[in-house]
Amino acid sequence: MGYTIFILLLPLLSFLLLGLCGNFMKPKAAGITGTLSTAAVTMLSYFTAFRYFSAGRGADGIFPTLMPYNFRWLPFNDTLGIDMGVMLDPIAVMMLVVISTVSLMVHIYSFGYMKGEKGFQRYYAFLSLFTMAMLGLVVATNIFQMYVFWELVGVSSYLLIGFYYTKPAAIAASKKAFIVTRFADLGFLIGILIYGYYAGTFGFTPEASRLMSAGMMIPLALGLMFVGGAGKSAMFPLHIWLPDAMEGPTPVSALIHAATMVVAGVYLVARMFPLFVGYAPDLLPWIAYIGAFTALYAAVVACVQSDIKRVLAFSTISQIGFMMVALGVCTSTDPHDGGLGYMASMFHLFTHAMFKALLFLGAGSIIHAVHSNEMSAMGGLRKYMPLTHITFLVACLAIAGIWPFSGFFSKDEILAASFGFSPVMGWVMTAVAGLTAFYMFRLYFGIFWGTENRELHAAHRPKESPLNMTLPLVFLALVTCIAGFIPFGDFVSSDGQAYHIHIDPAIAAVSLTVSLCAIGLATWMYARDRQPVTDMLASKFSVLHKAAYNRFYIDSIWLFITKKVIFRCISAPVAWFDRHVIDGFFNLCGKAAAWLSEKIRPMQNSNIQQYTIWYLAGAVVLVLILLF
Amino acid sequence: MDMVQMEWYLVLATVMMFCGIYGFLTRRNLLAMLISVELILNSVDINFAVFNRFLFPGQLEGVFFTIFAIGVSAAETAVAIAIIINIYRNMKNIQVKNLDKMKED
Numbered sequence: 001m002g003y004t005i006f007i008l009l010l011p012l013l014s015f016l017l018l019g020l021c022g023n024f025m026k027p028k029a030a031g032i033t034g035t036l037s038t039a040a041v042t043m044l045s046y047f048t049a050f051r052y053f054s055a056g057r058g059a060d061g062i063f064p065t066l067m068p069y070n071f072r073w074l075p076f077n078d079t080l081g082i083d084m085g086v087m088l089d090p091i092a093v094m095m096l097v098v099i100s101t102v103s104l105m106v107h108i109y110s111f112g113y114m115k116g117e118k119g120f121q122r123y124y125a126f127l128s129l130f131t132m133a134m135l136g137l138v139v140a141t142n143i144f145q146m147y148v149f150w151e152l153v154g155v156s157s158y159l160l161i162g163f164y165y166t167k168p169a170a171i172a173a174s175k176k177a178f179i180v181t182r183f184a185d186l187g188f189l190i191g192i193l194i195y196g197y198y199a200g201t202f203g204f205t206p207e208a209s210r211l212m213s214a215g216m217m218i219p220l221a222l223g224l225m226f227v228g229g230a231g232k233s234a235m236f237p238l239h240i241w242l243p244d245a246m247e248g249p250t251p252v253s254a255l256i257h258a259a260t261m262v263v264a265g266v267y268l269v270a271r272m273f274p275l276f277v278g279y280a281p282d283l284l285p286w287i288a289y290i291g292a293f294t295a296l297y298a299a300v301v302a303c304v305q306s307d308i309k310r311v312l313a314f315s316t317i318s319q320i321g322f323m324m325v326a327l328g329v330c331t332s333t334d335p336h337d338g339g340l341g342y343m344a345s346m347f348h349l350f351t352h353a354m355f356k357a358l359l360f361l362g363a364g365s366i367i368h369a370v371h372s373n374e375m376s377a378m379g380g381l382r383k384y385m386p387l388t389h390i391t392f393l394v395a396c397l398a399i400a401g402i403w404p405f406s407g408f409f410s411k412d413e414i415l416a417a418s419f420g421f422s423p424v425m426g427w428v429m430t431a432v433a434g435l436t437a438f439y440m441f442r443l444y445f446g447i448f449w450g451t452e453n454r455e456l457h458a459a460h461r462p463k464e465s466p467l468n469m470t471l472p473l474v475f476l477a478l479v480t481c482i483a484g485f486i487p488f489g490d491f492v493s494s495d496g497q498a499y500h501i502h503i504d505p506a507i508a509a510v511s512l513t514v515s516l517c518a519i520g521l522a523t524w525m526y527a528r529d530r531q532p533v534t535d536m537l538a539s540k541f542s543v544l545h546k547a548a549y550n551r552f553y554i555d556s557i558w559l560f561i562t563k564k565v566i567f568r569c570i571s572a573p574v575a576w577f578d579r580h581v582i583d584g585f586f587n588l589c590g591k592a593a594a595w596l597s598e599k600i601r602p603m604q605n606s607n608i609q610q611y612t613i614w615y616l617a618g619a620v621v622l623v624l625i626l627l628f
Numbered sequence: 629m630d631m632v633q634m635e636w637y638l639v640l641a642t643v644m645m646f647c648g649i650y651g652f653l654t655r656r657n658l659l660a661m662l663i664s665v666e667l668i669l670n671s672v673d674i675n676f677a678v679f680n681r682f683l684f685p686g687q688l689e690g691v692f693f694t695i696f697a698i699g700v701s702a703a704e705t706a707v708a709i710a711i712i713i714n715i716y717r718n719m720k721n722i723q724v725k726n727l728d729k730m731k732e733d
Binding site: 606607608609612613616 | 649652653654724725727728730
């Protein structure tokens with residue numbers, strides 16, 4: 001499996017080439033370079049996945065964990081050090097396929113979407129950097145390598161959100177994303193250090209005896225790591241950066257803020273899953289509660305947003321909440337008894353990456369056509385953009401959980417796992433699934449049916465996007481149609497053994513009914529030219545509507561905490577202390593030295609005999625000191 | 629005991645040394661100051677020779693060092709006189725109080 005190193009090297013080379021020489025290349029050449037390298041990586045990833053899974057299970061019925069590369073990068077002492085390498089196990093291989101597929105689609109799509117943009121080469125350079133970082137993250141052999149690439153994806157996300165660097169909103173959003181995730185990563189880093197100290201290794205499989213003797217420190221370390229994961233995966237209340245991150249180009253939102261980077265937190269928890277189950281079982285329910293609350297909160301907010309990318313952003317947050325719930329409701333590593341959620345979470349990660357990338361790319365196609373993010377500029381677009389319409393509908397059906405689209409299968413597993421945890425959790429998640437169906441179809445009808453903005457469409461007739469944009473849509477739609485039938489449990493499960501997915505008919509019936517009702521409601525409310533029900537509801541519950549539209553003022557609360565509390569009560573006094581006391585002390589030292597030298601300067605009067613007297617006097621004093 | 633005692637040499641060397649220091653501090657003429665420096669050097673040379681003679685009679689380091697110091701001081705004097713001659717050529721006198729061209733302001 002030695003060729004796997006090229007999965008990381010090719011995007012890195014392409015990044016260096018485009019980053020250093022991009023300005024000397026034609027935009028098209030730069031784009032082709034980036035796309036070709038990503039295509040090669042995709043082929044390699046598929047080949048790796050094929051080889052890995054076709055090599056079969058070991059004697060214990062588990063796919064072996066392979067490490068084609070692992071070298072000591074930074075030794076701390078004889079045993080502890082940071083390794084860099086490539087590790088292949090079922091979830092890493094699954095992620096390779098997901099990331100490279102979505103990345104390739106986004107590369108192709110960007111040819112059309114970003115055509116004629118200033119900085120086209122820079123855009124492709126950053127895409128390559130992101131692809132490299134994300135792939136490095138998933139094949140990390142140890143938690144520290146993961147952290148290094150974790151920060152790299154953060155940087156590339158920052159660079160790409162702020163791609164339109166002349167737009168103040170984009171700059172603010174990129175800073176916000178970086179600062180919030182960095183803030184969370186502080187927890188991650190502390191968690192890693194505690195873990196490294198007590199486990200004596202940064203690897204994923206430490207000695208059990210050391211962990212047992214560490215007592216409460218391992219749950220603490222895992223909890224702090226989850227904080228980092230929550231920041232990256234936009235869990236409440238650290239989700240505030242993700243909706244703003246939509247200021248970046250839409251393909252970037254599809255790649256980074258929907259399909260790959262934001263699920264890094266889920267991947268992190270999945271990676272540490274055996275430790276969570278083994279040493280911090282009390283922590284998992286809290287992950288589930290946070291995930292469930294996030295899913296509910298984001299779904300409610302998504303129901304009233306008018307910017308289509310924001311709706312999708314909140315739906316992403318909600319869906320990641322689902323994945324977190326699925327991991328959190330696990331109580332053991334046995335998929336038949338309390339460990340189903342692990343498989344469900346990874347399955348949903350896989351299907352969600354495909355249909356959410358499809359949704360975002362579809363949204364990009366729409367924005368490309370009408371030059372606006374607002375739903376008010378859309379409506380009735382199905383006549384103008386048939387391909388986008390069909391693929392978007394497929395993705396909406398998938399995320400709503402309608403058979404036979406992929407979302408149905410993975411969501412059903414999550415619901416089954418939730419019901420296994422507690423009926424309350426199960427019903428809450430079912431309700432959120434219903435909300436999901438409702439807001440997605442509100443979005444769908446708002447864009448493609450509903451009231452058409454005739455004035456705008458007459459002035460600028462929307463037309464279907466070019467082939468290089470619709471082709472990825474069609475491909476992803478096909479994947480969304482068939483991905484549900486992949487026997488996912490045969491590849492990934494919590495204990496590594498083959499697990500055969502079986503649909504629980506009761507749960508499936510309930511969730512299907514709820515989703516269909518929600519879709520029906522959305523159709524009744526939004527598919528018409530006029531929407532009296534919506535307006536009536538909005539005016540009747542205007543307080544609630546306004547609060548939800550303003551995302552329940554979470555951003556304002558954060559602003560209040562940071563600006564009013566932290567800045568004013570902590571930072572300002574500390575800054576005053578620094579400026580006046582600390583700086584003052586050193587200024588005083590400097591001034592005293594200047595004063596003293598001014599005073600003793602006349603001694604140097606160019607009279608050599610005077611010097612000699614001073615010299616002699618000094619010598620005499622020294623002698624006296626030495627004598628007595 | 630007809631031999632001159634060691635203390636007398638040391639007294640002589642000390643007197644010479646302080647004469648040199650006094651001369652260096654009071655003379656205003658560069659040549660006179662140079663002569664005073666030579667006095668200091670020579671007093672040290674005497675000390676070397678005397679200590680060698682009285683305390684370590686079997687060895688020669690002190691004597692060697694004296695000869696070495698004489699050689700060095702001869703060279704140093706030559707350099708110093710060359711400098712003084714140059715000063716004289718530039719300023720038409722060799723009074724130490726005039727040597728303040730290198731000082732700023």
